[in-house]
Amino acid sequence: MKGQNPYPMGSLTKNYEQKAIKKRLEAFLIDNVGKVVTRQMLIEVSKDPITGKEPENWHQRLSELRTDDGYTILSKRDRSYLSVEEYVLDSLEKRASAGKRVLPTKDTWGLVLARANNRCEWTEGGHHCCLAEGDIDPIGGGTVKLTPDHMQPHSVNPNSDPNDPAQWQALCGRHQVVKKNFWDSTSGKINTIAVIQALPNADKALAYQFLKTYFGDD
Numbered sequence: 312m313k314g315q316n317p318y319p320m321g322s323l324t325k326n327y328e329q330k331a332i333k334k335r336l337e338a339f340l341i342d343n344v345g346k347v348v349t350r351q352m353l354i355e356v357s358k359d360p361i362t363g364k365e366p367e368n369w370h371q372r373l374s375e376l377r378t379d380d381g382y383t384i385l386s387k388r389d390r391s392y393l394s395v396e397e398y399v400l401d402s403l404e405k406r407a408s409a410g411k412r413v414l415p416t417k418d419t420w421g422l423v424l425a426r427a428n429n430r431c432e433w434t435e436g437g438h439h440c441c442l443a444e445g446d447i448d449p450i451g452g453g454t455v456k457l458t459p460d461h462m463q464p465h466s467v468n469p470n471s472d473p474n475d476p477a478q479w480q481a482l483c484g485r486h487q488v489v490k491k492n493f494w495d496s497t498s499g500k501i502n503t504i505a506v507i508q509a510l511p512n513a514d515k516a517l518a519y520q521f522l523k524t525y526f527g528d529d
């Protein structure tokens with residue numbers, strides 16, 4: 312079930328002098344578009360061109376190239392044949408919908424909390440969570456802190472409106488974790504691909520087998 316890797320190996324053949332780590336990573340990935348680059352290469356490119364110091368946050372910059380700049384950078388999460396140390400910039404095309412993760416304005420958040428009665432708005436099977444700010448969470452333990460959650464996961468709709476209370480809900484910490492990217496509260500649908508991506512390989516294989524049988528591809 313481990314497919315052939317169609318991507319050739321890339322290489323690091325020059326120095327990248329751009330000031331920002333993200334800019335150096337971007338230039339290097341563009342030079343190697345459609346090729347496999349390794350974690351070691353990315354760390355090398357991330358090093359300060361003058362001091363040679365290795366930054367701790369290169370991985371975060373890589374993730375910003377995905378979320379903020381809209382590049383499709385494949386990893387083991389996306390392709391089974393890539394190893395944990397391998398990445399591929401799939402094409403030079405940027406997803407137009409990419410944007411910075413936004414938060415509701417102070418006013419919007421105030422309206423959301425008022426609507427929520429200062430309680431967690433999570434609903435599951437008709438049961439409301441209703442934990443209030445400062446409560447002790449009887450399941451997760453710890454003191455409840457309510458934070459804003461965009462109803463549609465970032466991966467589905469990154470263009471959140473900070474001024475529209477209807478797009479936001481108040482969630483306790485435990486339900487922020489439960490939801491993650493798995494649930495689209497607006498459509499009420501599970502974000503199936505995100506769930507499958509998060510599964511261990513054995514469970515991915517079960518889903519794969521199910522789909523093959525379902526579609527008669529066996």
Ligand SMILES: [Zn+2]
Binds near residue numbers: 433441482484485
């Ligand atoms: Zn809750």
